[in-house]
Amino acid sequence: MFFWVQLVSSSFKPNINYRIASSGHMYSRLSEVKTAKDVDILFLGSSLAYRGFDPRVFSSFGYNSFNLGSSGQTPLQTAILLKRYIESTNPKTVVFEVNPVVFDLDGVESSLDIIANDKNDFYSLEMAFKINHIKTYNTLLYGFCSDILGLNNSIKESSIKEDDKYISGGFVEKELSFYSPKSFEKKKISIKDSQLESFQEIVELVESKNIKLILVYPPISSVEYNSYTNISFFDSLMSQHSQYYNFNELVSLNDSLHFYDSHHLNQNGVTIFNKKLVELLEETNAQTH
Numbered sequence: 001m002f003f004w005v006q007l008v009s010s011s012f013k014p015n016i017n018y019r020i021a022s023s024g025h026m027y028s029r030l031s032e033v034k035t036a037k038d039v040d041i042l043f044l045g046s047s048l049a050y051r052g053f054d055p056r057v058f059s060s061f062g063y064n065s066f067n068l069g070s071s072g073q074t075p076l077q078t079a080i081l082l083k084r085y086i087e088s089t090n091p092k093t094v095v096f097e098v099n100p101v102v103f104d105l106d107g108v109e110s111s112l113d114i115i116a117n118d119k120n121d122f123y124s125l126e127m128a129f130k131i132n133h134i135k136t137y138n139t140l141l142y143g144f145c146s147d148i149l150g151l152n153n154s155i156k157e158s159s160i161k162e163d164d165k166y167i168s169g170g171f172v173e174k175e176l177s178f179y180s181p182k183s184f185e186k187k188k189i190s191i192k193d194s195q196l197e198s199f200q201e202i203v204e205l206v207e208s209k210n211i212k213l214i215l216v217y218p219p220i221s222s223v224e225y226n227s228y229t230n231i232s233f234f235d236s237l238m239s240q241h242s243q244y245y246n247f248n249e250l251v252s253l254n255d256s257l258h259f260y261d262s263h264h265l266n267q268n269g270v271t272i273f274n275k276k277l278v279e280l281l282e283e284t285n286a287q288t289h
Contacts, residue, residue, distance in 0.1 A: 001138065002145045016138040018116045018146070021157040024050065024071040025166040026117040028157045032170065033068055038090045041065035041281075043170070044082065044202075045097025045216075046073045046110075051264050052097065052218045055169030057274040061282075066091075067170030072110040074102045075198035076130055080114065080123045082202060086209060093212040093281070096202065098244075099220070100234050101263075103191040103199070111136045115143045130194065176267055179259040184227035189234050203241045214281075215244040219273055221255040222248075224262045243284070251276050 005016055021027040024047065040063045043053040049069030058065045066089060068081055078096065111131055115124060120143045128136045146152055159166040163175035206213040215238050225231070225248045238244040251273060253259070258269030265273060 002142060005142055015134045016142060017112050017135060018139050018142050019112060020116040020152060021155055022113075022116075023161070023164070024113065025157065025159075025161070025164065025172050026070050026113050027155065028159070028166050029068065029070070029170045030114075030118045031157075032168065033066060033085055033089065036066040036085075036089050039064050039066045040091070041093045041095055042086075042089050042091035043067040043069060043095050043097065044073070044078050045069045046099065046102050047071050047264065048099055048218045048220075049073070049097040050170060051172050051174060052270060052273065053095065053277075054167070054171050054173070054267075054270050054274055056167065056171070057271060058278065059169075061278045063278070063281075065169060069097065069170065070110060070113055072102065072105060072107075072113070074105050074107040074110055075195045075202060076107040076127060077110045077114055079198045079202050079205070080127045082205060084118075084121070084123055086205070086211075091211055093214060094206050095214050095216055095277075096206075098199075098215050098217055098238055100189040100191075100228065100231075103195045104189075105195070106133065106192075107131050107195070108133045108136055112139050115139050120144055120147055130198070173267060174260055174264070177260045178256055178266065179221060179261050181221060181223045181255040182262070184224050184262070186227055186229050188229050189231070191237075200241070207242075213242045214284075215242050216277065217244075217246040217248060219247045219251055219253050219258075219265060219269065221259050221262045222253075223255060245277075245280060247273060247276065250280075 043049050050067050053067050055065045108131055111127055124140055128140050165173045167173050235246055253269055258265060260266040
């Protein structure tokens with residue numbers, strides 16, 4: 001299989017996808033997190049996290065932070081990354097981005113991203129067994145071979161890729177653009193049992209370390225947000241597990257001015273959202289002292 005991957009085009013290997021240093025700057029993020037120590041805030045979650053929590057904004061308020069988000073990151077991957085890096089980053093607070101979409105994913109695509117861009121270990125195997133998909137198994141086997149042979153030792157990832165710019169601390173800044181809202185069909189939030197189990201595992205792990213955990217549903221466009229028919233179910237579920245903020249109800253943003261697509265804030269929206277989060281963090285800190 002190893003030589004097959006090396007020699008043939010992707011069309012002949014549909015059940016393996018090894019994407020090192022691809023979109024999302026995960027390679028840069030996972031290289032940098034190994035040097036992040038004793039952070040005030042560790043951010044976790046999907047692209048809403050790594051494109052939504054800007055360490056520069058938090059630094060301006062005196063917070064040292066690191067963003068460990070990744071594309072399509074489901075709770076299955078969040079749990080693995082947290083186990084791998086919670087001791088070394090030693091955060092005072094974990095801000096875990098939650099949104100309904102990732103709770104209904106199988107986690108395969110996100111697992112491939114992490115396997116290709118980090119050194120693989122026992123936690124990689126744990127993730128593969130939980131996902132139980134041929135593409136994850138094959139990609140992990142190739143990943144172990146690559147690690148053993150040192151094939152990735154000379155990888156260099158550019159900080160700028162098309163309209164994305166990697167910012168130290170794990171954030172990816174998108175060149176400023178604006179969304180043209182479109183209507184969405186009504187849909188019901190659905191949550192996979194496996195993702196809920198991993199989510200509960202994350203909550204228990206953070207609490208066992210006596211680290212403050214805050215669950216955050218970042219703003220998405222109103223046209224998408226209002227398409228959910230049972231958002232109160234999701235809010236209730238999250239609130240049962242930890243301190244939870246649904247920023248779709250806490251900040252007033254304009255779909256055309258503050259987003260670059262239906263799901264992601266542009267830099268203007270990121271700044272507004274982050275400043276509001278800092279405000280709530282400081283209110284919480286004041287109440288506990």
